[in-house]
Amino acid sequence: MLMEDLSEGGCLVVSLREKRLDAVIAASFREAMVARIDQGHRNIVLDLSQVNFMDSSGLGSVVYVLKHLGHTGRLHICGVTPGVMAVLKLTRMDRVLKTFDSRQAAIAA
Amino acid sequence: MNSHQPLYLVVPATLLDARLATERIVALCDRFDTEDRADYATAVMEWLVNVVKHSYGHASGAQIRICAIAGPEAIELTIEDSGQGMAPWKFDAAPSELNFDATDISKLPESGMGLVIIKSVMDSVRYHRDRGINRLTAVRRWQR
Numbered sequence: 144m145l146m147e148d149l150s151e152g153g154c155l156v157v158s159l160r161e162k163r164l165d166a167v168i169a170a171s172f173r174e175a176m177v178a179r180i181d182q183g184h185r186n187i188v189l190d191l192s193q194v195n196f197m198d199s200s201g202l203g204s205v206v207y208v209l210k211h212l213g214h215t216g217r218l219h220i221c222g223v224t225p226g227v228m229a230v231l232k233l234t235r236m237d238r239v240l241k242t243f244d245s246r247q248a249a250i251a252a
Numbered sequence: 253m254n255s256h257q258p259l260y261l262v263v264p265a266t267l268l269d270a271r272l273a274t275e276r277i278v279a280l281c282d283r284f285d286t287e288d289r290a291d292y293a294t295a296v297m298e299w300l301v302n303v304v305k306h307s308y309g310h311a312s313g314a315q316i317r318i319c320a321i322a323g324p325e326a327i328e329l330t331i332e333d334s335g336q337g338m339a340p341w342k343f344d345a346a347p348s349e350l351n352f353d354a355t356d357i358s359k360l361p362e363s364g365m366g367l368v369i370i371k372s373v374m375d376s377v378r379y380h381r382d383r384g385i386n387r388l389t390a391v392r393r394w395q396r
Contacts, residue, residue, distance in 0.1 A: 202365065203365070210358060213357070230290075235352075239354045
């Protein structure tokens with residue numbers, strides 16, 4: 144699983160360099176994100192612009208990350224493709240996860 | 253509008269093969285728009301992953317049998333496995349819509365969303381067990 148980190152505007156921007164966030168990589172994605180949070184990163188922007196498919200396992204890992212951050216951190220998501228938005232809407236998680244049209248908007252929010 | 257031959261697959265019950273099988277099935281779905289195709293792909297993957305994880309428990313050597321028929325009005329999908337399956341009543345009892353308190357992060361669901369997605373996406377879906385075979389049959393129309 145390929146992920147790329149960048150510090151920008153007080154945020155850790157994590158870009159997932161995979162086409163799919165699904166059951167195949169969900170556990171390793173979750174562990175990698177939790178490691179970053181446990182290192183002290185509290186403001187995270189997750190860039191999913193290269194992800195064109197997400198299933199409920201992938202979504203569950205994102206929700207886990209959100210919970211792990213708790214109320215003292217923030218998770219903003221950008222680069223949401225139609226394939227990712229599909230599962231957000233099907234599960235109504237689009238009401239919970241904060242998505243932004245651009246990376247800059249996600250950082251600035 | 254393209255026509256497709258029925259797709260018959262027998263695939264190893266692994267997560268990676270579930271992913272590949274989903275892609276093969278969705279390749280039949282050129283009559284869906286982008287959004288419907290994404291929904292359908294998600295639903296198919298959900299059931300295949302369910303079979304790998306829960307019916308077979310990641311057992312090595314296990315197989316999944318798939319038949320997908322793209323007809324003039326709809327796509328019909330049948331997925332069979334010979335794992336432990338789930339009680340049909342449990343499948344029937346699963347809701348077709350996820351309800352949760354969006355303001356309480358601590359109680360957001362992290363799992364259990366697969367059946368909801370399948371029931372939400374498919375126009376009709378039936379699951380039953382017969383003589384050691386678990387069979388899901390799902391139909392989704394091209395146009396709703």
